[in-house]
Amino acid sequence: MTVKxxxxxxxxxxxxxxxxxxxRGFAATSIRDIGERVGLLGGSxxxxxxxxxxxxxxxxxxxxxxxxERIRAAIAGEEDPSRALATACRVLLEIQLDPASLTMPLMxxxxxxxxxxxAQLVERRDAFExxxxxxxxxxxxxxxxxxxxxxxxxxxxxxxASTWYRPGRLGLDEIAQQILRVYSVEG
Amino acid sequence: MTVKxxxxxxxxxxxxxxxxxxxRGFAATSIRDIGERVGLLGGSxxxxxxxxxxxxxxxxxxxxxxxxERIRAAIAGEEDPSRALATACRVLLEIQLDPASLTMPLMxxxxxxxxxxxAQLVERRDAFExxxxxxxxxxxxxxxxxxxxxxxxxxxxxxxASTWYRPGRLGLDEIAQQILRVYSVEG
DNA sequence: TTTAATGTACCAAACGATCGTTACAATCAA
DNA sequence: TTGATTGTAACGATCGTTTGGTACATTAAA
Numbered sequence: 001m002t003v004k005x006x007x008x009x010x011x012x013x014x015x016x017x018x019x020x021x022x023x024r025g026f027a028a029t030s031i032r033d034i035g036e037r038v039g040l041l042g043g044s045x046x047x048x049x050x051x052x053x054x055x056x057x058x059x060x061x062x063x064x065x066x067x068x069e070r071i072r073a074a075i076a077g078e079e080d081p082s083r084a085l086a087t088a089c090r091v092l093l094e095i096q097l098d099p100a101s102l103t104m105p106l107m108x109x110x111x112x113x114x115x116x117x118x119a120q121l122v123e124r125r126d127a128f129e130x131x132x133x134x135x136x137x138x139x140x141x142x143x144x145x146x147x148x149x150x151x152x153x154x155x156x157x158x159x160x161a162s163t164w165y166r167p168g169r170l171g172l173d174e175i176a177q178q179i180l181r182v183y184s185v186e187g
Numbered sequence: 188m189t190v191k192x193x194x195x196x197x198x199x200x201x202x203x204x205x206x207x208x209x210x211r212g213f214a215a216t217s218i219r220d221i222g223e224r225v226g227l228l229g230g231s232x233x234x235x236x237x238x239x240x241x242x243x244x245x246x247x248x249x250x251x252x253x254x255x256e257r258i259r260a261a262i263a264g265e266e267d268p269s270r271a272l273a274t275a276c277r278v279l280l281e282i283q284l285d286p287a288s289l290t291m292p293l294m295x296x297x298x299x300x301x302x303x304x305x306a307q308l309v310e311r312r313d314a315f316e317x318x319x320x321x322x323x324x325x326x327x328x329x330x331x332x333x334x335x336x337x338x339x340x341x342x343x344x345x346x347x348a349s350t351w352y353r354p355g356r357l358g359l360d361e362i363a364q365q366i367l368r369v370y371s372v373e374g
Numbered sequence: 375t376t377t378a379a380t381g382t383a384c385c386a387a388a389c390g391a392t393c394g395t396t397a398c399a400a401t402c403a404a
Numbered sequence: 405t406t407g408a409t410t411g412t413a414a415c416g417a418t419c420g421t422t423t424g425g426t427a428c429a430t431t432a433a434a
Contacts, residue, residue, distance in 0.1 A: 178332065217394085
């Protein structure tokens, strides 16, 4: 049984698509837009993709898988729950703010994708978020804070940071520190 | 000089458009979709709207204006900075979670709208956020927290609540309380 | 080693569907 | 009778996708 290996050009297509999906959203990004970005005609992309829907799902899956691996690696061996959560947040923020990463296609923007696609995305994302669910479960939180709500707020904050953050007054490290401070995570 | 008064049918159109924009985003909502929702053909909508872009801007302006009024009214006379901020947050959350409100068209989803539209939306939103900027300026925050960052995180959290909140275990009041607790606002 | 066959990577062009929008005619209330 | 409200029908543009072909590289057969 053979395994499909992504070629160089294929990676280009995925990266370009990811960048455009992240910048304009799914519905506002056309196949021809993506093609133009890599110097191909729209129709030619179908040598590498099965459909626009499948392309989005593929990027989304890849992004979450890669993100999960990086996060798990970063917190491996960390005993202190608070520090583990802090590290996980820091890495996720890094991923979300990296414009060159495949990981950006907004983990939240599910509104513009077709119903059938959404189901797959949600399923994949729930699996990803389990990492944070475990971390939040173990970490000490302010008194009276619901852990499920806290997890959602924290993840939403990290995932949407790319919509407002622009390098300038504050660097990535400082933003991460600020977020952790607001969310009472003692790193 | 005469003033344009919105008729009953016109309000219907605005409400339907707002609901669809909020649910699917700008790009994924068609003029014909909106028409269908109010029992009109797509073309007939142009008796009430100038263009799809202008419709979105109009809804957005209206929503922010109405929201600003409600918030200002709610905090009028409140002396304590923390309680004023808590009330403002509570009202904004109420607005964002009300499915019948014109106010939902996601204040954040600017990615799918044309460049020319975006400029107007951002300008209008900055004016709205000034209310919160003032409140955050006056309120006591945890040590070491940047007020600008805090304001952005708090507003993003409130504005995106509608993407994940579903009535069930927790009611609106409890969600508001939880958010305020996470953001260290002593109401 | 040459030749034939196959596969990869694209372009050119078009398909039908849908998009925002407009022109114009029909309807209907005042 | 006029003006507000809607339908009918179409415009050109763009959408995702398919078809069919070409140039080139790789592999297999002679």
